[in-house]
Amino acid sequence: MDNEREQTELTPDAVEYEPVPVSRLLAEMKDTAELQIDLCYSSVLFGSQSVAQEVLALERHVDTLQLQARMSLLLSARRPTDAEQLAPVLGVVTATEMVSDAAADIAKIVTEAIGIPAAIQATLPDALETLVRATVDSDSSIAGQTLGDRNLETDTGVRVIAINRGGDWLLNPDHETVIQTGDRVVLRGPTAGIGSVYTEFTGDAYEPPELPPGTIDDVDRAVDTIILMKNMSELAVDLAYSSVLFDNESLAREVRELEVEMDALQSRLEAWTLRAARQLDDPIELRGLMHLARATEVISDAALEISDGVLRGLETHPVIEAAVGESVEILVRTTIESGSRLAGTTLGEQTLSTETGMRVIAVRRGQGTDAEWIVSPTASTRLKAGDVVVAKGTRTGRDRLEAMAQG
Numbered sequence: 064m065d066n067e068r069e070q071t072e073l074t075p076d077a078v079e080y081e082p083v084p085v086s087r088l089l090a091e092m093k094d095t096a097e098l099q100i101d102l103c104y105s106s107v108l109f110g111s112q113s114v115a116q117e118v119l120a121l122e123r124h125v126d127t128l129q130l131q132a133r134m135s136l137l138l139s140a141r142r143p144t145d146a147e148q149l150a151p152v153l154g155v156v157t158a159t160e161m162v163s164d165a166a167a168d169i170a171k172i173v174t175e176a177i178g179i180p181a182a183i184q185a186t187l188p189d190a191l192e193t194l195v196r197a198t199v200d201s202d203s204s205i206a207g208q209t210l211g212d213r214n215l216e217t218d219t220g221v222r223v224i225a226i227n228r229g230g231d232w233l234l235n236p237d238h239e240t241v242i243q244t245g246d247r248v249v250l251r252g253p254t255a256g257i258g259s260v261y262t263e264f265t266g267d268a269y270e271p272p273e274l275p276p277g278t279i280d281d282v283d284r285a286v287d288t289i290i291l292m293k294n295m296s297e298l299a300v301d302l303a304y305s306s307v308l309f310d311n312e313s314l315a316r317e318v319r320e321l322e323v324e325m326d327a328l329q330s331r332l333e334a335w336t337l338r339a340a341r342q343l344d345d346p347i348e349l350r351g352l353m354h355l356a357r358a359t360e361v362i363s364d365a366a367l368e369i370s371d372g373v374l375r376g377l378e379t380h381p382v383i384e385a386a387v388g389e390s391v392e393i394l395v396r397t398t399i400e401s402g403s404r405l406a407g408t409t410l411g412e413q414t415l416s417t418e419t420g421m422r423v424i425a426v427r428r429g430q431g432t433d434a435e436w437i438v439s440p441t442a443s444t445r446l447k448a449g450d451v452v453v454a455k456g457t458r459t460g461r462d463r464l465e466a467m468a469q470g
Contacts, residue, residue, distance in 0.1 A: 211238030411442025
């Protein structure tokens with residue numbers, strides 16, 4: 064029976080051409096790949112087979128989407144000029160698939176029992192937000208409510224980042240999304256809030272997974288490197304899509320710089336792994352770290368591929384702009400006006416992520432060659448009138464953010 068299931072998983076789904084706009088296919092690829100990144104790290108952190116299998120299933124879905132997108136692009140190219148214009152689109156399709164494949168490789172640390180050292184696994188929860196799956200019980204008080212009615216993120220800091228309903232994924236649900244009995248929801252947030260929210264959804268007490276203790280020296284340095292690689296790879300993908308959407312070469316150059324830094328971080332983690340091998344009776348358990356570092360670095364390579372057209376001075380094709388615009392979690396750029404609520408305050412003081420659901424990924428200060436980019440700003444970053452804020456979130460959140468930025 065296991066052999067039959069394994070054979071089924073290895074056999075690709077049949078793909079036929081469907082007259083679906085490439086922008087829609089690419090938007091779904093983008094949303095799915097970004098969800099995979101969230102899920103794959105969680106699967107490794109908690110050694111969750113079920114979450115890892117979800118990542119692999121989503122990878123197969125992205126494979127199908129990219130084949131359909133390629134078919135549509137091939138049918139669209141009738142002249143050499145068409146091929147020249149569509150080449151960057153094909154590059155974004157390929158790069159988005161690279162992100163999906165890399166996330167699946169990270170999940171295989173669990174499904175193929177590669178594993179990571181217990182010392183790393185025990186320390187990571189303190190550095191990452193908790194991510195869990197919960198099935199909505201028929202007696203749950205939230206069943207039948209919208210996320211806006213419940214005001215979950217404001218009350219608890221926990222966000223519903225995806226819902227699996229009858230096998231179909233609803234990515235990045237918004238305040239109008241109605242929670243239904245039987246929904247399998249993915250929750251992300253601080254450990255302190257996850258327990259109560261999990262109980263509210265399922266009716267069961269939340270039991271954090273028991274993580275084994277570890278005894279490797281200097282483990283904090285390895286954990287810091289892993290977290291930095293994860294955050295930088297996600298930031299690189301966000302900035303890459305932003306550079307394409309806004310046709311912004313400065314953002315694309317930031318992606319290139321991040322990719323160079325990721326190479327250095329990969330080397331640092333590999334060096335730490337080799338030193339740690341001397342302390343273990345069975346160094347083979349460190350193999351997962353090498354696997355994790357390599358796959359995470361591939362994500363940053365893919366981000367650079369997404370922004371490659373911008374770096375080469377090629378005009379962004381309308382299909383790519385439409386795809387990023389149609390994405391469930393959108394990118395927005397807004398200017399802080401003089402006299403606005405945001406001018407002169409820090410991101411932490413305004414609790415932007417709580418009030419708007421938008422996450423600020425970059426701030427541009429100044430104009431032209433004198434412009435300075437603050438990438439991945441923190442709660443202490445102070446905004447000034449004239450700053451251009453690049454943020455990511457829902458369409459409703461965009462309206463709230465723009466209202467706060469107006470004078």
